[in-house]
Amino acid sequence: MDISASTINLPKGMKSLKTSPSPGRPRAFDVEQALETAMNLFWKQGYEGTSLTDLTDAMGINRPSLYAAFGNKEELFRKVVKRYGSGPGRHATTSLTEPTARQVAEAMIRGSVNLLGDPDHPRGCLMVHGALACSEDSAEVQQDMAAMRCSAETQLCERFARAQAEGDLPAAADPADLARFVQAVTQGMAVLAASGATKEELSRVGELAMRAWPE
Amino acid sequence: MDISASTINLPKGMKSLKTSPSPGRPRAFDVEQALETAMNLFWKQGYEGTSLTDLTDAMGINRPSLYAAFGNKEELFRKVVKRYGSGPGRHATTSLTEPTARQVAEAMIRGSVNLLGDPDHPRGCLMVHGALACSEDSAEVQQDMAAMRCSAETQLCERFARAQAEGDLPAAADPADLARFVQAVTQGMAVLAASGATKEELSRVGELAMRAWPE
DNA sequence: TGATATGTGTACCAGTCAGTAAATAATACG
DNA sequence: CGTATTATTTACTGACTGGTACACATATCA
Numbered sequence: 001m002d003i004s005a006s007t008i009n010l011p012k013g014m015k016s017l018k019t020s021p022s023p024g025r026p027r028a029f030d031v032e033q034a035l036e037t038a039m040n041l042f043w044k045q046g047y048e049g050t051s052l053t054d055l056t057d058a059m060g061i062n063r064p065s066l067y068a069a070f071g072n073k074e075e076l077f078r079k080v081v082k083r084y085g086s087g088p089g090r091h092a093t094t095s096l097t098e099p100t101a102r103q104v105a106e107a108m109i110r111g112s113v114n115l116l117g118d119p120d121h122p123r124g125c126l127m128v129h130g131a132l133a134c135s136e137d138s139a140e141v142q143q144d145m146a147a148m149r150c151s152a153e154t155q156l157c158e159r160f161a162r163a164q165a166e167g168d169l170p171a172a173a174d175p176a177d178l179a180r181f182v183q184a185v186t187q188g189m190a191v192l193a194a195s196g197a198t199k200e201e202l203s204r205v206g207e208l209a210m211r212a213w214p215e
Numbered sequence: 216m217d218i219s220a221s222t223i224n225l226p227k228g229m230k231s232l233k234t235s236p237s238p239g240r241p242r243a244f245d246v247e248q249a250l251e252t253a254m255n256l257f258w259k260q261g262y263e264g265t266s267l268t269d270l271t272d273a274m275g276i277n278r279p280s281l282y283a284a285f286g287n288k289e290e291l292f293r294k295v296v297k298r299y300g301s302g303p304g305r306h307a308t309t310s311l312t313e314p315t316a317r318q319v320a321e322a323m324i325r326g327s328v329n330l331l332g333d334p335d336h337p338r339g340c341l342m343v344h345g346a347l348a349c350s351e352d353s354a355e356v357q358q359d360m361a362a363m364r365c366s367a368e369t370q371l372c373e374r375f376a377r378a379q380a381e382g383d384l385p386a387a388a389d390p391a392d393l394a395r396f397v398q399a400v401t402q403g404m405a406v407l408a409a410s411g412a413t414k415e416e417l418s419r420v421g422e423l424a425m426r427a428w429p430e
Numbered sequence: 431t432g433a434t435a436t437g438t439g440t441a442c443c444a445g446t447c448a449g450t451a452a453a454t455a456a457t458a459c460g
Numbered sequence: 461c462g463t464a465t466t467a468t469t470t471a472c473t474g475a476c477t478g479g480t481a482c483a484c485a486t487a488t489c490a
Contacts, residue, residue: 024436025486046348049263052478054350062439064480069437073478128406129348133261133339135269146410153410180407180416181423188403191343192395195361195368201395208396212427239466240456267448277468279450284467288448 031069034059038070039080039087044122047077047131047141074141077130081148084126088115092152101163102213105182108156109206112186117199125190127152153183173214185209246284249274253285254295254302259337262292262346262356289356292345296363299341303330307367316378317428320397323371324421327401332414340405342367368398388429400424 037059041050052073056063070076085092091111098104116125127149131142160175169175189202197205252274256265267288271278285291300307306326313319331340342364346357375390384390404417412420 021488022436023434023488025438027437044348045350049348049350049353051350051476053476062437063478064440065438067479124348132347132406132409133259133264133344135260135264135266138264149406149410174419177416177419177423180412181420184403184407184420184424185399186403187406188399188401191347191364191402191406192399194347195364197395201392204389204392205396205399208392208427209399209424210427212423212425236458237466238458238464240468242467243456266446268446277470278448279470280468282449 027065027069029059029061029065034061034066034069035079035083038076039083039126040122042077042080042130043084043124043126044129046129046134048134048138077141078144081126081130081145088121089125089127091115093155096155096159099168101160101169101178102210104156104159104163105178105213106210108182109186109209112189113199113202113206116189116193117197117202123196124194125187128187128190129194149183149187153179156182170215178214181209181212242280242284244274244276244280249276249281249284250294250298253291254298254341255337257292257295257345258299258339258341259344261344261349263349263353292356293359296341296345296360303336304340304342306330308370311370311374314383316375316384316393317425319371319374319378320393320428321425323397324401324424327404328414328417328421331404331408332412332417338411339409340402343402343405344409364398364402368394371397385430393429396424396427 038055041054041058045054052063052066055073055076056066059066061069066076070079091107091114095104095107095111098107112125115121116123122129127145131138131145134142157176157179160169160173160178163169164171164173164175169178185206189197189205192202192205253270256269256273260269267278267281270288270291271281274281281291285294306323306329310319310322310326313322327340330336331338337344342360346353346360349357372391372394375384375388375393378384379386379388379390384393400421404412404420407417407420
């Protein structure tokens, strides 16, 4: 007997991991590919600058299909942000695992340069471009993006504080200040990228920034 | 005989500088005050995030009055940007007159900190928040803003090159790189301000950044 | 062969967008 | 006074916004 995932009692609405057959008409588009398309659009035009028509046209699907698969515009955006964090923006978390504070900062900056200078991606950073300034209708999305940027700063700060305890960051240095500085540089590079800065130019900004590193 | 400005042959549509009486119903609102209100709105919500209804409601005028006084939404935005450049964003140009390259950079950063950390203003920078990411409808405004940021960078670069010729910047330093670095820091601080950074926090970012300054 | 479950396509909803036509009100000038 | 000029008010336009109702298509399962 074939025990496919569909026979297992899964929480309501939860899709099985195995691509087991399920009743009903099969989806005619690739969800992951559609998410990728949506990410690139939101990345380029921001949350409010991207209309549902923009999205469905680019994804090649109809409006009800989008709603059935992703909820609504806001939920789709959040799924896109999540995907961004574990995809193109991966370096923001992986950099934290570097052995020393300096290497963490360098990895963070190098990762930003590689992402922002990549001509295959929209110019800029989704976390900055997504909903920096917008109407009051999107205030919640805007605040969430700000909260995520703050969270990245906090994680960085905690990593630097640990480094200080471990002795690879001078006691005189302020972990919070350093974290904020790295954030300022990477986010500033995101704006520069939107103005057309090249990878080499961004790289030199990063190099210059690291000259401010203590010790 | 009274030679008021209105008797002088002015180009069509050109308003006289003197507030001389003119035929027709007098305007019931203060144009400068309305511009100030519009600036604060665009500053906070960006170009696309601010609707004409937002504008007219805040200005306390009707839609046709706005069109009669400012042209249309895009022209109003450009007037606002101009006002911003000679008002709150004044430091971007005035800093260039400092005697040395280092003082120019310091003034630029200090000016940004003062502006971005001022609780009386929207958090952020109009040149960054105004139209960073938007729909294709506003691509022209978006490009103009990017061009203005690039222009600021170029002016800074030229100032640093002059400083190098004058001997107050090491020959090994690259004026273009330094200009781009200062831009990255100030624009990064604009994003930080949008995330809620205080004036003191921004100030420490600026202090840290200046530690990268050559010699 | 149903019966059930899911996805797609069309066509629509109310609300908002930027922009404007036309009537009226308020001023200066002669 | 009348005329010319400008501003305000109301009401509107067509296009677009995010979101959905409903008929139909396509799959599994009994």
